[in-house]
Amino acid sequence: MTIVGWAQIALVLAIIVAAAVPLGRYIAAVARGRVTWLGAMETLFYRAGGIDPARGQDWKGYGLSMLAANAAGFVLLFAVLRLQGMLPLNPLGLDGMSSWLAFNTAVSFVTNTNWQAYSGEVAASYLSQMAGLAVQxxxxASTGIALALAVSRAFARGGVKELGNFWADFTRVTLYVLLPLTLVLGTxxxxxxxxxxxxxYVTATTLEGAEQVIPLGPAAFQIAIKHLGTNGGGFFGVNSLHPFEGPDAIATALQIWGQAIIPFALCLTFGRIVGDIRQGRALLAVMIGFVVLATAAIYAAEAAGNPxxxxxxxxxxxxxxxxxxxxFGLPLVALFTATTTGASCGAVNAMFDSFTPLGGLIPMFLIQLGEVLPGGVGSGLYGMLVFALLAVFVAGLMVGRTPEYLGKKxxxxxIKLAMLAVLILPTTILGFTAVSLVLPAAVSSIQDGGPHGLSEMLYAYTSAAGNNGSAFGGLTSDTPWMNVTLGIAMLLGRFAYVVPVLAIAGSLAAKAKAPESAxxxxxxxxxFAGLLAGVILILGGLQFLPSLTLGPIAEHFVMLAGKTF
Known part of the structure; x- marks a missing residue:
């Protein structure tokens, strides 16, 4: 580790935080319907869908609308991927994906996971990339932000049933937040x-006289939204490590900025919605603290090298x-890795399979902590609020008082709903990993032996259930078993988690706000920030420590003893 390296990390983080302040204020204005510079287009969408944006929905109505929108997105994307061989904008004449792979890919992009069991250059046509994957x-991302706004309103309002209108939030976030940011970053x-x-694609002749096919395509703007939406699905197979996705260090810094800016900004949006910006700053401080610590741990592990x-x-x-x-060097690799796995993005500019054991442990652990540090767009905020409720519950037990958060009992x-949400992740990750490690059809997908092979399988289900989408590497995932089970893990990690969160929001919104007392x-x-950080660490650490001990921690000691995998 060097001073110059840390200066690079500090500069990028400072730029992210500086931009998050005005963006958080702007998103709060969008949530309140005060941004109308595309009002004619917005009204057109409402009329086409028969939507009254002023009509509020309770948590059940909001949730059903969200599920309906995402179900339609899955069906349309599945159809595009299966039929791409018969559709236009397919210069290579690629066939449609198999039903197993199309299912996995459609689920992946609808759930904001963007796990890729395929290589974009040889599996997805230009139409599939643009009209299918980029649209999702x-x-x-709009779904995640809309849900975060709905949950935020539950803490701001008292004695009401309505959380807002999903279709209005969904439309406004897309038009006023994601499209403008993508246009700027894509340019x-x-x-x-x-x-x-x-x-x-272009065929070039190398200096050795061999022919090399150079993939092209409408990549820049899809890469922009993959980072801004914390999607992570690469246009090219090796993601941001490809010279066309990550052409230089400036592009890499902008990608780091893109994948962290909205999750950070939404904390400040939350503070403005509830009328106390200090609340948002406390959540942001916890997120930034974990990102810095994770970056330092990855940087130190990789700088120490392999003995x-x-x-x-x-x-x-x-x-x-x-x-x-x-x-890029180690500093930007470390910061990119910490933000992409902490932010539920899944884009990578290095191969985790080649990290040292402890360096590979950190990104896995960040996802297992609940994808709240800073988490995906929207999902990071509402996931953090679930932990905040558990933190005040713990504090209430300590002093013998009924816990309150922002005036809500x-x-x-x-608490039951919060624990149900929190337990979704470990149940899905550890359950599927355990079953896969004893099934020959699944074990055959593992490339390496020993604890490293266990890490490959554990990381795959961690990434899927955490809706991250990054891969540890080495695992053959384009098989019926892996495609189906990883797809189910993605669905559980997204929708089985958010339904109890919306139920919590509905319950809290109906409660009157109690005034502060001594x-x-x-x-x-x-x-509170320290208590919140401790609750996140304990819930994540205690549940996954045994599996991590058998995986990357064991591999570290084996490496020190002179053996690698």
């Missing part, structure tokens, strides 16, 4: 050299550069 990049990517073209390579004469000052691009119903536990200061 917008809509899945910047085009200027930096990322392709945006309908031209077919087995050092023994073969590799310069230890280089650190572990296997699977990484020399143009947190009672048995809310015994009210303040939820905007360092004490």
């Amino acid at each position: 990049n917008f809509l899945s 910047a990517f085009v200027a930096l050299g990322i392709p945006q073209t309908f031209a077919s 087995l390579l050092t023994a073969l004469g590799v310069d230890p000052a280089m650190g572990n550069m296997e699977g990484k691009d020399l143009r 947190v009672q048995a119903r809310e 015994g009210t536990f303040p939820t905007h200061g360092p004490l």
Whole structure:
């Protein structure tokens, strides 16, 4: 680790936080319907869908609308992927995906996971990329932000049943937040050299005289929304490690900015919606703290290098550069990895399969903590609020008072629903991993032996259930078993989680807001932030520590003993 490296990390984080402040204010204005510069287009959508944006919905109505929108998105995307061989904008003449792969991919993009059991260059046509995958990049992100706004209103209102109108939130977020940001960031990517073209692939002759096919396509704007929407699905197979997706360090820094800016900003949006910006700052402080600690841990682990390579004469000052691009260096790799796995993005600019065991442990652990640090767009905020309710419940037990959060009494119903939501992740991850490790059809997908092979399988279900989408590498995932079970894990991680969260929001919105008293536990200061961080660590750490011990931790000690996998 170097001072210059830390300066790079600090500069990128500072730019993200600086931009999050005005963006958080802007999203709050969008949530209140005060942004209308595309009012004619917005009204057109409402009329076409027969929607009254002023008509509020309770949590059940809001949730059913959300599920209906996403079910329609799944059906349409599945059809596009299966039929792409008969559709236009397919210069390579690619066939439609198999039913198993189309199911997995459609579920993946609808749930904002963007797990890819295929390589974009050889599996998806230009039409599938744009009209299928890119559209879902917008809509899945809009769904997450809309849900976060609905949950935020539950804490701001008292004695009401309505959480807002899903269709209005969904439309406004797409029009006023995601589209403008994508236009700006996508234009910047085009200027930096990322392709945006309908031209077919180019065949070039290398210096050795061999032919090389260079993939092209309408990539720049899809890459922009994949980061802004914390989607992560790469246009090219190796994602942001591809020279067309990550042409230089500036593009990489912009991608880091893109995948963290909205999750950070939504914390401040929450503070404005509830009328106390300090509440949002406390949540943001916890998120930033974990990102910095995770970045430091990854940076230190990879800078320490692999002692087995050092023994073969590799310069230890280089650190572990296997699977990484020399143009980015370890600082931007560490920050990119921490934000992409903490932010439920899934884009990668390095191969986790080549990380040191402890370096690979950190991104896996960030996802297992609940994808709230900072989490996906929207899902990070409402996931963090679930942990906030558990934190005030713990505080209430300590002092013998009924817990409150922002004037709302947190009672048995809310805590039961919160625990139901929190338990979805470990049940899905550990359950599917355990079954897969004893089934020959699943075990055959593992590339490496020993604890590293266990990490490959554990990371796959962690990434799927956490709606992250990044891959540890080495695992053959395009099989019927992996496609179906990973798809089910994605659905559970997204929708089985959000339904109890909406139920909590509905319950809290109906409660009157109690005035603060001398015994009210303040939820905007360092004490609450520390308690919240502790609850997140304990719930995540205790549930996954045994599996992590058998995987990356065991591999670390085996590596020190002179063996690798």
